Amino acid sequence: MSDHFEPVIIGFTCNWCSYRAADLAGTARMKYPPNVRLIRLMCSGRLDPTFVIKALAGGADAVLITGCHPGECHYIEQNYKALRRHLLLRKTLAGLGIEPQRVKLVWASAAEGAKLTHEITQFVDEIRGLGPLHWPQSDANGHSQPAETEVTA
Template identity: 80%
Template sequence: MTDSFEPVIVGFTCNWCSYRAADAAGTARMKYAPNVRLIRLMCSGRLDPTFVMKALASGADGVLITGCHPGDCHYIDQNYKALRRFLLLRRTLKGLGVEPERIKLVWASAAEGLKLTNEINAFVEEIRALGPLHWPKWDSNGHTAEKQPILEVTA
């Protein structure tokens, strides 16, 4: 890829921790890469895996999932369910031929604006290194139109 590739990342945040960490980062004027667009959920447990698939299918190059630290969940333990789904999602993505590294799970408490900032910056660079996500082009018969290897990512 050329240097001009700017990844687009959709980030899912928990209302109680990471969304407030983003607020805290803003209030403290910490700077981070503008490639992430956040969606607020009430809890990382709300993250339906189809949200991630939908984001990747709609043009995102990566998806950041954030939640409260283990043990800190506002709803007792739903972040553990997010963790389970995250692990399953990575396997599913692998099965589909998509690099599992395109999704990342980060725990960030409301106080951790700096941590969230650093994680976002790191993730943007990781996705930049992976390059854009190329989904295969399917035709109406369910076959790929292009014969090129579907998920080879050129450096």
């Protein structure tokens, strides 16, 4: 792995909380690394797991999913569905031989620009550490390898 690896991360945000947290981070001129490119959804419940798989298949090294805190969903409880899907996704990814920590779920309210900034910064660091995403068949040795981390969630 090159020392200068800069991951590309796709981030899914909720229109009501985390997208506004990103707006707030901007308005407050907080700084985070430019690796995350955000997509706005109306709710984290809109996140079809396929979006994540497609993003990873299309060249993203990781995917960040953000939503309202449990109990604060604009649509009552749909973020819990995002939570379930996230857990399933991690299992599925592990089964595909991809480190499950490439998909991260973060709760961030509209007031938590600082939290979102912190989480993005940390996540980019984690993915820099993991290195680029190689689908198992494109492994350096040409072998397909299972992920090392077990999902216990």
